[in-house]
Each structure stands twice: as structure tokens, then as C-alpha cells.
Amino acid sequence: MSMTRRTQEALASNxxxxxxxxxxxxxxxxxxxxxxxxxxxxxxxxxIATGIILAAFGPQWWHFSAxxxxxxxxxxxxxxxxxxxxxxxxxxxxxxxxxxxxxxTTWAVGVITFLVSILTxxxxxxxxxxxxxxxxxxxxKDAMNSVGVGAFFNVLNxxxxxxxxxxxxxxxxxILIAIHLTMVRLRxxxxxxxxxxxxxxx
Amino acid sequence: MMSRKHAxxxxxxxxxYDLVKEFxxxxxxxxxxxxxxxxxxxxxxxxxxxxxxxxxxxxxSYVQTALNELDGSSGISDYGPPYNNGxxxxxxxxxxxxxxxxxxxxxxxxxxxxxxxxLAQVAPTNPSWKVALDRYNAAPARQQTAWTNAYNTALGKAxxxxxxxxxxRCACGPVTTMMKAMLALGQRGAMDGLLLTNRQxxxxxxxxxxxxxxxxxxNVVNARATSLHLLGSQWGVMNETGNYxxxxxxxxxxxxxxIPPYTTAWAANTDALAILSITxxxxxxxxxxxxxxxxxLPRYLGxxxxxxxxxxxxxxxxxxRTAKHNAEVEA
Numbered sequence: 001m002s003m004t005r006r007t008q009e010a011l012a013s014n015x016x017x018x019x020x021x022x023x024x025x026x027x028x029x030x031x032x033x034x035x036x037x038x039x040x041x042x043x044x045x046x047x048i049a050t051g052i053i054l055a056a057f058g059p060q061w062w063h064f065s066a067x068x069x070x071x072x073x074x075x076x077x078x079x080x081x082x083x084x085x086x087x088x089x090x091x092x093x094x095x096x097x098x099x100x101x102x103x104x105t106t107w108a109v110g111v112i113t114f115l116v117s118i119l120t121x122x123x124x125x126x127x128x129x130x131x132x133x134x135x136x137x138x139x140x141k142d143a144m145n146s147v148g149v150g151a152f153f154n155v156l157n158x159x160x161x162x163x164x165x166x167x168x169x170x171x172x173x174x175i176l177i178a179i180h181l182t183m184v185r186l187r188x189x190x191x192x193x194x195x196x197x198x199x200x201x202x
Numbered sequence: 203m204m205s206r207k208h209a210x211x212x213x214x215x216x217x218x219y220d221l222v223k224e225f226x227x228x229x230x231x232x233x234x235x236x237x238x239x240x241x242x243x244x245x246x247x248x249x250x251x252x253x254x255x256x257x258x259x260x261x262x263s264y265v266q267t268a269l270n271e272l273d274g275s276s277g278i279s280d281y282g283p284p285y286n287n288g289x290x291x292x293x294x295x296x297x298x299x300x301x302x303x304x305x306x307x308x309x310x311x312x313x314x315x316x317x318x319x320x321l322a323q324v325a326p327t328n329p330s331w332k333v334a335l336d337r338y339n340a341a342p343a344r345q346q347t348a349w350t351n352a353y354n355t356a357l358g359k360a361x362x363x364x365x366x367x368x369x370x371r372c373a374c375g376p377v378t379t380m381m382k383a384m385l386a387l388g389q390r391g392a393m394d395g396l397l398l399t400n401r402q403x404x405x406x407x408x409x410x411x412x413x414x415x416x417x418x419x420x421n422v423v424n425a426r427a428t429s430l431h432l433l434g435s436q437w438g439v440m441n442e443t444g445n446y447x448x449x450x451x452x453x454x455x456x457x458x459x460x461i462p463p464y465t466t467a468w469a470a471n472t473d474a475l476a477i478l479s480i481t482x483x484x485x486x487x488x489x490x491x492x493x494x495x496x497x498x499l500p501r502y503l504g505x506x507x508x509x510x511x512x513x514x515x516x517x518x519x520x521x522x523r524t525a526k527h528n529a530e531v532e533a
Contacts, residue, residue: 016205019205019207021221021222022219022221023218023219023220023221024216024217024218024219025216025217025219026211026214026215026216026217027214027215027216027217027513027516028214028510028513029217029219030217030512030513031509031510031512033509035224035228038224038225038228039228039231039232041225041228042225042228042229042231042232042233043232043236045229046229046232046233046236062247063247069244069245069247070240070241070244072245072247073239073240073241073243073244073245074236074237074240075245076240076245076246076446077235077236077239077240077243077245078232078236080239080447080450081232081235081236081239083450083451085232087451092509094490094500095500095503095505095506095509096500096506096509096510097497097498097500097501097506099490099491099497100491101210103491104491104492107490107491108488108489108491111484111487111488111490112488115484118449118451118452121449121451122449125448125449128247129250130246130247130248130249130250130443131248131249131250131251131426131430131443132246132248132432132442132443132448133250134250134251134412134415134416135416135423135427135430135432135438136439137408137412138412138413138415138416138423139432139434139438139439140439142291142473143473143476143477145281145282145283145284145291145301145473146291146293146300146301146471146473146474146477147293147295147300147301147473147474147477147478148283148284148300148301148303148304150284150308151283151284151304151305151307151308152307154284154308154407154409156407156408156409156412156413157406157407157408157409158406158407158408159406159407160406160407162406185207186205186206186207187206187207187210188206188207188210188211191210191214192506192510192513192514193500193501193506193510195514195517195518195521
């Protein structure tokens with residue numbers, strides 16, 4: 001069997017589209033907290049879209065053009081929304097004990113996504129090219145240097161931070177989100193904690 | 203073959219769920235929210251400080267910084283890795299300094315990079331600067347130190363009048379001329395470019411200008427950061443300029459800079475220990491599913507009863523109906 005056929009069969013067996021995009025969910029998936037995961041993805045898409053426009057016009061655009069500054073505002077508020085939704089999603093899945101029944105790696109990938117997102121936002125703040133970026137850079141250098149990271153991840157080097165912010169880290173976040181989502185779809189949504197008498201007493 | 207998910211869902215009541223619609227609605231709502239916030243509240247963009255603005259606003263502080271870079275007494279001169287082999291900013295975790303183990307990777311010699319190098323580039327355009335620079339470079343180290351010490355004393359008694367700095371005559375040798383040159387270059391904006399320039403035409407690395415600009419001796423930068431509530435002790439890591447939200451998600455990391463022992467007994471190594479602490483906590487979060495006790499915590503906290511309240515109510519009603527039915531059958 002050719003490698004292509006084997007890949008085809010492996011994908012059909014492990015990633016059937018009806019599993020990835022199901023048209024029904026368990027009846028317990030019925031709470032507003034389930035919306036914060038998809039809201040996080042929506043925030044990420046807005047971030048990527050506005051980021052592409054900012055990158056296309058270049059770093060000077062958002063300082064000296066009203067339209068550019070507006071898009072900078074969109075990107076700025078999108079990151080606030082993204083983290084707000086992501087943190088609520090994190091807390092919600094924590095309170096659900098969403099790692100139960102073999103979902104530990106799904107939780108772990110989610111946490112890694114959160115941590116890489118923090119680094120992505122951090123490099124974004126360093127790339128603003130304003131006083132805040134200057135100050136964050138000179139303050140953060142001490143923390144980075146104190147554990148040896150600053151030798152390779154130089155927060156004072158705009159070119160390096162900008163590259164991390166617009167290419168390396170967003171791609172990493174996108175891949176992590178894709179893995180996280182695939183895991184959720186393939187494993188399904190965790191069941192509520194079993195009724196032991198406590199849960200029903202409200 | 204039944205998939206893992208279907209096996210998991212066996213016996214669970216399923217309900218129609220439109221994921222695509224949910225996603226599109228979420229995207230629309232989030233986009234609208236972001237557009238409204240950006241249109242109404244805009245975004246922060248406080249202009250960066252330049253060496254020109256610092257030299258003009260507070261010439262004494264600027265010259266003091268330059269002098270300290272020259273005589274090796276600045277915060278960066280003795281900083282340590284990755285810039286040099288000093289020890290001033292070296293931090294330890296227990297007996298180990300990872301900073302020193304990694305070593306110097308971005309070499310910075312403050313006297314050469316911040317003062318002598320830039321002056322050497324422009325000295326050919328001004329004979330008096332060239333004479334002063336040549337005289338300083340030719341002098342023995344002890345003589346250089348005597349000049350800089352004398353200038354340091356004189357500078358402490360200097361007076362400012364706007365951008366003008368009056369330093370009393372002193373036995374400072376060529377240092378007086380050199381510092382006048384540094385101030386002139388700073389106030390005309392030349393230093394911003396001179397510190398940035400290195401081996402090639404295109405520039406993206408601001409390591410040297412930022413190190414000079416933000417040297418702890420520089421009052422202008424610190425005063426501005428303080429007024430904007432950006433100091434570490436002001437939760438600055440998560441603050442933005444103005445009244446905008448900053449990196450609020452760094453609140454836990456920022457907390458370490460506010461509390462003992464990080465601010466007291468561990469103050470000399472606060473950064474390294476804060477990084478260590480947040481790393482440990484991140485690992486706990488990462489491996490939470492496999493940590494006995496902690497992985498059962500949510501059940502005892504009970505918030506899930508609120509999240510799944512409809513499901514539990516239905517299950518309770520179903521159980522009651524079943525019990526009633528069984529009782530009727532038995533009767």
C-alpha cells in the first residue's frame with residue numbers, strides 16, 4: 001500500500017469529519033460557559049486578521065495614520081478580549097474537572113496554548129514602538145537575563161521580538177489551538193461529575 | 203467500529219447542536235465588541251523617549267549617565283551577563299547563577315559603545331573634540347579616573363537652565379570637552395542614531411540605545427515611568443500607559459514583586475525567584491490532571507453544580523420518576 005493510501009486510511013479512521021464537526025452534543029452541554037472556548041477562537045481570528053493588516057502596512061503605519069491607529073486599537077482590544085475569554089474558559093474547564101476520563105493531554109495542550117499566548121502578547125507589547133514598549137523592554141530584560149534567557153531572547157532587539165510576534169508565536173498558537181480542538185472533538189465533552197446526592201441538592 | 207467518543211457517550215441523551223452557527227455568531231459578536239471598543243476607547247500610544255528629548259529635558263541627568271558609562275560606574279557597566287562580566291545585576295537561585303553559567307552573549311562595553319565609539323565617529327568633524335578624545339585615549343587609566351572623578355564632583359554642583367548646563371571649571375582634562383560634545387550630540391538628536399548604528403545600513407536592534415536610555419541613573423525615564431504607574435513596585439508589569447488595561451494576565455507574576463520575601467530577604471534575586479516561582483506554578487497547572495488531590499479539587503469546590511444545574515435537575519427529576527414508577531409497579 002502506498003504511503004498516500006495509508007495516510008488516507010489513517011485520517012479516515014482517526015479523524016472522520018463527522019467526528020470533527022458533529023451536529024449533536026450531549027444534553028449536558030448546555031451552559032453559557034461552553035461559549036467561552038469558541039469565543040476565544042473568535043478572538044484569535046480577529047487578532048490574526050487585524051495583525052495581518054498591521055503587518056502588511058508596516059510598523060510606522062499605526063503611529064502616523066488615523067486608519068493605522070484604529071487598526072492598532074482593534075488589535076489591542078482583540079487581545080484583551082482573547083485573554084478574557086481564554087481565562088474564563090480555563091476557569092470553567094477547571095471547575096468542570098475537564099481532564100477526567102482520559103482528557104489530561106487535552107488540558108495540558110490548553111495550558112501550553114495559554115502560556116504561549118502570554119509570550120505572544122508579551123512580544124506584541126514589545127513591538128508597539130512606544131514608551132510602553134521601551135519601558136517593558138528595559139524592565140523585562142532583567143527578568144530574562146536573571147535566568148539566562150536574555151542571552152538568546154533579547155527583548156531589546158525589536159527585529160527579533162517583532163519576528164517572534166508576527167510569525168513564530170502566532171503559528172505556534174494556531175497549531176496548538178488546532179490540536180486542542182481536534183482532541184476535544186475526538187474525545188468528546190467531559191461528562192458532569194456523577195450524581196452522588198451532593199450535586200442534586202441545590 | 204464504535205469510536206472512542208461514541209463509546210463514551212453511550213447512554214447519554216444527545217441533542218442537536220449547531221457548531222458552525224455558534225462559531226459564526228461568536229465571531230460576529232466578538233468582532234462587533236472589538237470594533238466598538240476600538241472606536242470609543244482607541245488605544246494607547248505614548249511617544250517613546252529619545253536621547254534627544256532626555257538630553258534636552260534634563261541635561262544634567264543625561265550627562266551624568268554618559269559620565270557613568272565612561273568611568274564604568276553605571277548600572278550597565280557592571281551589569282554582568284549577557285552584556286559583560288560584571289556582577290552588579292547577577293542573580294542566583296540558591297547557589298546557582300544560570301545567568302553566569304550562560305555567560306556573555308551580547309557584549310556591551312559602556313565606555314566604548316556609549317561614549318568613546320560615538321565620539322570617535324564624529325570627532326573628525328570637530329577638531330577640539332578630536333583633540334580631547336585623543337588626549338583621553340592616550341592617558342593612563344589612573345589619569346582618566348582622576349579626570350572623570352573631578353568632573354563627577356563638578357557635575358554634582360552644576361546648574362541647569364532649560365536645556366543649558368553650567369558646569370564649573372575643574373581639573374577634568376579633556377572630559378569637560380567630551381561631555382560637552384556628548385550633550386551637544388544628544389540635544390541635536392545625533393546620539394539616537396550613533397548608538398543604533400552598527401555594522402550595516404538597516405537597523406532593527408535597539409539594545410544599545412535602550413540600555414543607555416534606561417540606565418538606572420537616568421532620572422527622566424524613571425520619572426516618566428513613575429508618573430505613568432509603570433514601575434515594578436506599582437504592578438507595572440501588567441500596566442499600560444494611560445487608563446488602558448495592560449497585560450492583566452500577568453497579575454500573578456506581578457504579585458511576586460509586591461510581597462515578602464521577594465521584596466525583602468530575596469530582594470537581590472527577585473527576578474530569578476519570581477521566574478522560578480511562576481515556572482513551578484505553571485508546571486502545577488500543566489500537570490494538574492495527574493497531581494493526586496489537586497485533580498479532585500473541582501468536585502469539592504462545587505462550582506460544577508452551577509454549570510450543570512439544568513442537567514442535574516433533569517437527572518433528579520428522571521430519578522424521581524423512575525422511583526415513582528418502580529413503586530407503582532411493586533404496588
